[in-house]
Amino acid sequence: MRILVMNPNTTASMTAAIRATATAAAAPGTEIIATEPLWGPESIEGHFEGYLSAAAVLDRLATLDMSFDALVMAGFGEPGREGAQELLDVPVLDITESAAQMAMMLGHAYGIVTTLDRAVPQIQDRLLTAGLLQRCAAVRGTGLGVLELERDVERTVEVIIEAAREAVRAGAEVICLGCGGMAGLQEKVAAALGVPVVDGVAAAVKFAEAVVGLGLTTSTGRSFAPPRPKVIGSWPLSTHLRPSAERAQSSPRNTEFSAQTSGI
Template sequence: MHLLVTNCNTTAAMTEEIAAGARAAAGPGTTVTGLTPAWGPESAEGWLDSYLSAAAVLDTLRQYEGGCDAVVMAGFGEHGREGARELLGVPVVDITEAAAHLACLIGRRYAVITTLDRTRGQIEDSLHAAGVLANCAAVIGTGLGVLELGDPERTLEAFVQAAERAKEAGAEVLVLGCAGMTGLQRAVGDKLGLPVVDGVAAAVKLAESLVSLGLTTSKAGGYADPLPKRRQWGPPEQ
């Protein structure tokens, strides 16, 4: 089984970390290829970045020629998953949706611990679109930007502080609200006394399950193949 894992930004080092987390979660016989968009934001932290990222990720997926069995979209709360499901004939699993669904299976209420507070609105919208916002006790920012997550000690401290606020809000499960936090669940799970769901790992396992069950995106309605028409990707060639 071959999974594509798409980063939502152009920072290649983050793609490598995400892909490493995906490989750690994958079962025997599953290979993982990490994709970095050739253009777009270096980090996605707001509506503008998110829409730009969505177009870049879709452009990257449409040009990929290697083939795959499923795609994991590794951008928490970012746009584009519906477009990817139209574009592709294989399962597309978004880490936001995957993490929330698994969290709902192991606790009545979950909280998302994310980066900057400015991303809370789009994460809430993404959870609403996926039908899992009602179980979300809170979306809480750590105050760290995406590119600041490379400092493990600082990230852990900020996460634990945010997690205490999540527990006060009634959360029984925590969700890592950024693909750049992949791997953090191992460091904080015991310290917090709550289950911690990593979206990348959750999406990988759900993608593997869909492929193993022979299931893929329904093309009967909203995710039907795009209508044939001329589409201009990027500036016209000179």
């Protein structure tokens, strides 16, 4: 089984950290590949950057030259998942819903610790749309920007623990790490809190393995039917950004791709 994990920003070091967490969670025989868009914001901290990233991720998926059995989208609370479900013929999971779903299996109420406070409403909206907000006791920001998470890991863990304690006091029995850039920190946070801590990347990988193992994929009967054939000007954009020798033909489903970043 091969699972593609997509970092929605263009920071390759974050892709590497996400890849490491996904690989650690994967079962023997599961191959993890990870990449990021060819263009777009270096981090995502708001709706504007989120929608830019969604377009960049879909562009990347439409021009990626490899097959895979499932896609994990590693952006927390960010748009684009539904578009990928229409585009691809494999299961698509995102870390927001995967983390919340797993947390609800472990406790009555869960909390989320994320980056900046401005991300809180965006995450709440995503949970509401997914039907998962009712059992969320709290979403708390740490005040750290996405790119700050990697600068001082020990300080990052301290700040996450402080925010997570606020969520626990608000009624959370399980904590979700609310950013792909927090991947790999769950054990340190759990040791300090004494409650389960769910990493969304790891959770999504395990759900992806289960869905693929059961022979299931996204329903195309209605909401996520393939995009209707039509002219889309300058799409995919990345084919216009590469030298002509490297350009690939776009495809509406998971075929005929060309890869450049993060070793794939």
